[in-house]
Amino acid sequence: MKHLKQLFWISDNNGQHAPQTARMFNKKISRPAALFNLLLVAALWVALFWISLRTIQIRLDFTFLGEFRIRIWNGFLATLGLSLFSLIFSLLIGILSAAGQSSSVLFIRFFCSVYVKFIRGTPLIMQIYLFFYIVGTAWGVSNRFTAGVLILSIFEGAYIAEIIRGSLLSLEESQLEAARAVGFSRRQTWRFVILPQMITRTLPALTGQFASIIKDSSLLSIIAVIELTQTMREISAVNFRLFECYLFLGILYLCLTLPVSLISERLERRFQYEN
Amino acid sequence: MKKRIYFLITLLSVLLLSGCGGAADTEDSAGQADTASAGEEPFKESSSDTKQTLTVAMELAYPPFEMRDEAGEAAGISADLMKAFGEYAGYDIQIENTAWDGLIPSLQTGAADIVISSMTITEERQNLIDFSDPYANALLAILAGADSGIRSVEDLNQAGKVLAVKSGSTGHMYAEKNLPEAELLVLPDESACVTEVAQGRADGFIYDQLTIYRNWQNNLDTTTAIFIPFQDVEKWGIAVQKGNQKLLDELNAFLADFQANGGYEELTEKYLAEEKKAFDELGFQWFFDMKK
Amino acid sequence: MKIKFQNLSKQYEPGHVILNPMDFEDEVHTLAVIGPSGGGKSTLLRIIGGLIAPTTGKLWVDSDEIRQNEASLQQYRKTIGFVFQQGGLFRHMSALDNIAVPLEQVHGYSRTESRSRALELLERFGLKEDARKKPAALSGGQQQRVAIARAVAARPKLLLLDEPTSALDPEYTTEVLNVIRELKEEGMRFIIVTHEMGFARHACDKAAFLCEGSLLEYGESAQLFAHPETEQLQRFLGKLLEWNV
Numbered sequence: 001m002k003h004l005k006q007l008f009w010i011s012d013n014n015g016q017h018a019p020q021t022a023r024m025f026n027k028k029i030s031r032p033a034a035l036f037n038l039l040l041v042a043a044l045w046v047a048l049f050w051i052s053l054r055t056i057q058i059r060l061d062f063t064f065l066g067e068f069r070i071r072i073w074n075g076f077l078a079t080l081g082l083s084l085f086s087l088i089f090s091l092l093i094g095i096l097s098a099a100g101q102s103s104s105v106l107f108i109r110f111f112c113s114v115y116v117k118f119i120r121g122t123p124l125i126m127q128i129y130l131f132f133y134i135v136g137t138a139w140g141v142s143n144r145f146t147a148g149v150l151i152l153s154i155f156e157g158a159y160i161a162e163i164i165r166g167s168l169l170s171l172e173e174s175q176l177e178a179a180r181a182v183g184f185s186r187r188q189t190w191r192f193v194i195l196p197q198m199i200t201r202t203l204p205a206l207t208g209q210f211a212s213i214i215k216d217s218s219l220l221s222i223i224a225v226i227e228l229t230q231t232m233r234e235i236s237a238v239n240f241r242l243f244e245c246y247l248f249l250g251i252l253y254l255c256l257t258l259p260v261s262l263i264s265e266r267l268e269r270r271f272q273y274e275n
Numbered sequence: 276m277k278k279r280i281y282f283l284i285t286l287l288s289v290l291l292l293s294g295c296g297g298a299a300d301t302e303d304s305a306g307q308a309d310t311a312s313a314g315e316e317p318f319k320e321s322s323s324d325t326k327q328t329l330t331v332a333m334e335l336a337y338p339p340f341e342m343r344d345e346a347g348e349a350a351g352i353s354a355d356l357m358k359a360f361g362e363y364a365g366y367d368i369q370i371e372n373t374a375w376d377g378l379i380p381s382l383q384t385g386a387a388d389i390v391i392s393s394m395t396i397t398e399e400r401q402n403l404i405d406f407s408d409p410y411a412n413a414l415l416a417i418l419a420g421a422d423s424g425i426r427s428v429e430d431l432n433q434a435g436k437v438l439a440v441k442s443g444s445t446g447h448m449y450a451e452k453n454l455p456e457a458e459l460l461v462l463p464d465e466s467a468c469v470t471e472v473a474q475g476r477a478d479g480f481i482y483d484q485l486t487i488y489r490n491w492q493n494n495l496d497t498t499t500a501i502f503i504p505f506q507d508v509e510k511w512g513i514a515v516q517k518g519n520q521k522l523l524d525e526l527n528a529f530l531a532d533f534q535a536n537g538g539y540e541e542l543t544e545k546y547l548a549e550e551k552k553a554f555d556e557l558g559f560q561w562f563f564d565m566k567k
Numbered sequence: 568m569k570i571k572f573q574n575l576s577k578q579y580e581p582g583h584v585i586l587n588p589m590d591f592e593d594e595v596h597t598l599a600v601i602g603p604s605g606g607g608k609s610t611l612l613r614i615i616g617g618l619i620a621p622t623t624g625k626l627w628v629d630s631d632e633i634r635q636n637e638a639s640l641q642q643y644r645k646t647i648g649f650v651f652q653q654g655g656l657f658r659h660m661s662a663l664d665n666i667a668v669p670l671e672q673v674h675g676y677s678r679t680e681s682r683s684r685a686l687e688l689l690e691r692f693g694l695k696e697d698a699r700k701k702p703a704a705l706s707g708g709q710q711q712r713v714a715i716a717r718a719v720a721a722r723p724k725l726l727l728l729d730e731p732t733s734a735l736d737p738e739y740t741t742e743v744l745n746v747i748r749e750l751k752e753e754g755m756r757f758i759i760v761t762h763e764m765g766f767a768r769h770a771c772d773k774a775a776f777l778c779e780g781s782l783l784e785y786g787e788s789a790q791l792f793a794h795p796e797t798e799q800l801q802r803f804l805g806k807l808l809e810w811n812v
Contacts, residue, residue: 056384137474174654181649183673196659224460234461237443240403242380
């Protein structure tokens with residue numbers, strides 16, 4: 001009977017050495033209980049969905065997608081490639097921008113600060129049109145994939161800059177004072193104290209940002225960058241099957257973002273115990 | 276005890292999978308609404324004093340057929356046509372702005388009763404929805420870049436030529452079927468397509484004559500227009516949910532009446548006077564000339 | 568070792584004076600700095616430790632002037648061990664690394680040398696099993712013992728402690744004070760800012776009383792505690808006696 005109860009209910013903390021709020025979210029759940037409840041949730045959603053479809057009298061047929069599997073696979077790979085390249089470049093831009101905001105050269109300081117405010121303050125759709133059709137054309141950027149990576153990197157870079165800046169600000173003064181007391185030079189302080197602590201702080205947020213990159217890349221379809229969303233749009237336009245195409249699209253994106261969010265959770269938990 | 280739990284889980288999974296299978300039926304008429312219950316009162320019930328409301332969906336991005344006035348209200352030829360229909364048949368017309376890709380789905384789900392959005396009657400579309408008698412005709416034309424060297428539609432059908440099309444339009448369908456060599460740029464906005472041509476990123480843009488004419492006038496230095504017809508005239512129809520015969524009959528009756536009473540001449544005068552002149556000069560068949 | 572300062576003062580914005588101009592010159596073995604909160608004790612300790620620059624005045628340690636530029640200050644800090652009240656350990660490093668990494672990077676010990684010295688100290692302070700633990704996994708008393716180990720690892724000529732036991736539960740205070748007394752017996756020179764009057768009186772040979780940014784009294788601790796001269800010190804000591812066990 002007790003085992004049955006464990007399927008549905010989790011009692012308080014099992015000896016975790018973590019702050020109370022962390023304990024609320026990170027309770028240890030047994031494998032069978034986790035599986036069982038995941039299935040229950042899935043069942044609920046499938047049921048809701050099925051009822052909705054029935055009510056508006058729509059029947060879904062996914063079989064036509066098989067014909068397009070090569071294009072869909074290529075689109076999937078393109079989205080993955082777009083996201084990975086953008087991750088790398090946006091990290092670079094973000095680090096430079098965060099550093100720039102603390103520069104002694106006023107021009108650099110203002111340049112970076114304006115960049116962050118402008119990019120974070122305007123929607124991506126506007127930036128895509130602006131950068132591609134105006135800046136891109138003026139500077140002769142013809143390859144759409146390249147343009148997509150650049151635009152997305154510039155966009156995400158501003159958000160990463162803020163993540164980095166925030167985590168720098170959150171470093172405790174006492175740690176930096178201790179570094180000086182111990183005799184570390186500025187470079188040594190960065191290498192042995194600031195960077196290691198910053199990595200633990202920013203890594204969870206950065207993986208979250210990677211999931212955002214993956215999803216935001218779908219907007220590049222408006223300039224016909226051949227990635228997953230654009231591929232699906234083209235297929236659905238010719239086949240008149242909006243629902244099946246976009247539902248399948250969602251599943252494919254989940255295949256990319258779910259692993260990322262799982263990794264993010266695991267990292268969060270690991271660094272929870274370190275602090 | 277653990278074994279029992281795993282058994283429960285397996286049972287649930289099997290039920291779940293069969294449930295999913297049920298949701299994705301594989302009839303060959305899939306994607307359609309159930310014929311039996313459609314056509315019965317798809318709109319709200321109301322008392323005999325007040326009029327019934329009909330929801331009309333259109334994409335308000337296609338002047339002067341579907342657009343907004345200064346106050347932001349739906350306006351244009353299609354809007355006026357629908358208001359006239361409302362008066363004729365005794366309905367209260369509600370116009371909903373809907374993205375092009377969402378027009379047919381809105382009929383399928385019953386979110387809209389009527390779709391009028393300068394939509395061409397095609398076989399594929401007729402599999403999903405029903406069309407009224409045609410009310411206008413149109414031909415496709417090409418907006419070519421000034422330096423692209425495109426003189427006819429065959430010029431586009433070469434490797435290395437980039438062709439912009441609006442996603443889901445008949446231009447898109449035509450290109451897919453007939454221009455396999457061209458590299459297609461499928462975009463959601465017409466204005467983006469025009470920009471691509473004007474900036475030299477695309478060699479051509481296939482769309483209806485009127486839009487091509489207007490955009491050519493707006494971009495005289497960077498574009499040329501090619502009006503040599505390369506297909507049969509397309510006919511535009513008003514669409515309803517499949518099986519809604521009652522509404523279809525009312526629409527067809529209205530269209531005949533409207534034609535007879537010179538309604539189209541009034542619309543042309545109000546919205547398209549200049550274009551009618553240009554079309555006459557170029558020798559094109561006019562939109563509302565349904566003789567052919 | 569001899570410590571001397573002349574006209575030493577510290578203020579932040581005008582009006583916010585922490586230390587009034589003060590002079591001092593004497594041999595330092597074990598010196599306790601006592602006084603009411605906000606009197607400037609921590610600031611003075613940090614100036615002596617080269618962590619804060621004074622607004623005016625000069626500082627000499629063993630006749631060498633401590634110049635207030637980053638390069639010379641960094642060299643100077645290598646010769647001083649500093650123990651903070653709390654949060655001084657690097658929270659992302661184990662106890663062992665907290666001690667070994669500075670030895671390796673700042674004082675040029677080899678990897679093996681630094682590790683063995685660190686282990687030696689940890690064992691000596693009763694922390695052998697906790698070598699691999701991060702500070703968050705240690706008790707307050709254990710953390711401070713590691714902090715002290717780190718501060719003395721490179722055999723500094725002076726050890727500075729800023730209220731090392733003030734943030735600890737009473738049960739841990741004793742173990743930390745014991746460690747400091749052991750070090751004293753080995754000849755370590757230190758200046759300690761503390762509220763532990765018993766320790767100040769009996770374990771430190773000299774004491775200085777800082778009140779509202781001024782050095783009001785200085786002398787042998789036995790003398791200072793038994794016969795406070797200034798009214799402020801009398802009041803300060805009198806208040807403390809109220810709750811003494």
